[in-house]
Amino acid sequence: MSTDPKPIPKSARFVLGGAAGITATFICHPIDVVKNRMQMSAIGQRKKEFKSSFHAVRGIVGNEGLAALYYGVSAGVFRQATYSTTRLGVYQFLVESFQNADGTISFPLRTFCGMTAGIAGAFVGTPADVVLIRMTSDGRLPPEKRRNYRNVVDALVRISKEEGFLALWTGVVPTIGRAMVVNATLLATYSEFKSKLLETKLVNDNIFCHLWASLGAGFIACITSLPVDIAKTRIQNMRVIDGKPEYKNMVDAMMQTVKKEGFFALWKGFTPYFAKAAHSILMLIFMEQFTKAYRRYWLRDTSGKGSGF
Template structure:
């Protein structure tokens, strides 16, 4: 217990905002380049509704094979420009807002605890949702096979969505995005602080990287288990193009209930395997790169 408290008291100070932006952006782009094809597969599964057919995806391998064979390998990176465009502010918000909320809650007299870690994570996730919602919507529209001939590329998708749905169209699914990011960040940051304390104290730089990867991977996995139903609902909501009042899926909790009622509870976890394969190790990659860059900046620049 003594070593845990000493670890906590020796925690490094938060980086200045501009260095948080830099480290968060590099970490985020590293993760997205490595794991993006799994995000495409996840979206395809989440949009798959109705009875099975010859074109249905039955597994991750089957989905990869059908996409590559019928649409070409480039489709596995279709829509990647949108998340890369928002990656810098998104990742900066994920880490810097988490630190700022922790400082705020500490000033309110809340002690450092697992509950505070969850609360700061949820708050950072809600903040993050407002930044990413429009880019997520464009990404999902481009990832859907049914839209292959509708949007030529990312800029064309932005232009057509604005033309056909107006500026407000870019915020379709905002409430669902708040649910998804708030729940994931709460689970992620709530877990990594606890897991770091449970792991043996690292004596080397390699040990620290290993601990960060383990904590980030477990945190990413827990966050994914918690938020996948909201992610499925968000994907369905954002892929609709009808006026809001005419859509089948509107608000998150009713959408979750409709999916469970019509397709069974398991449908709320469509795309879970590719999602957890991405966000589990992806959370580890994210944390390792961010912590490594943060340490380098503190040691060599600040």
């Protein structure tokens, strides 16, 4: 039987990407809850509501029960079904389209592919992102101010009815901005790290290689994207007071954060945010493993080749 790698259909790329993102979400959703609560804590104040990630977990579980760590998981799954399906599928489609005859592609071009995939994924996934932010942050509000969405479908319907259909794309600009930064660093850097590791001949294209490449890419993506993520989170969770929104745009949200809470508030919640990189790490690992399984059991491809990132 030939060991030459067989091409994967473009449609399968999207399905595999979505499946990888959803699987990682079930494992990492509690981290997302903690991150969002810490980013929304004590807005406008220098005194933090939570001293650390562990303090946040203890407070959430103590006040709302263990199940609160999985509140909004339906929105998390829906987000991955839209956002990750689109970004991973588009990224691999573009990489395959631009790569040279020998399968190589330059890092700047990979970065462009990552940014483009981020834009597409962010636009498609913003409604789910709005719901996810609101559902995971709801428990910190006084009972009379909570939105109390039952699930992602209820949230989508209520937001459309109560605030207008376009409200589902609240914060789409900062969401796209964050996605461009994240995917330009995460996907392109992962591909580059993986390529360099394989060139050393010290590791094979296996889970060990994928783990180290995703760890490095995840750390860089966190440093560069957290300030944008802070602004995005606050814009999507803001309320309109006397007909005036709390923030004008992403830059205004960042400037108000620095003015009221200090410069390093732009990296508030870094620990859970970096821990949330576990989602990206697992997503990339699952993507590799799912792709290998697809090649082996569906395409009968014995080459052992992974995602092709």
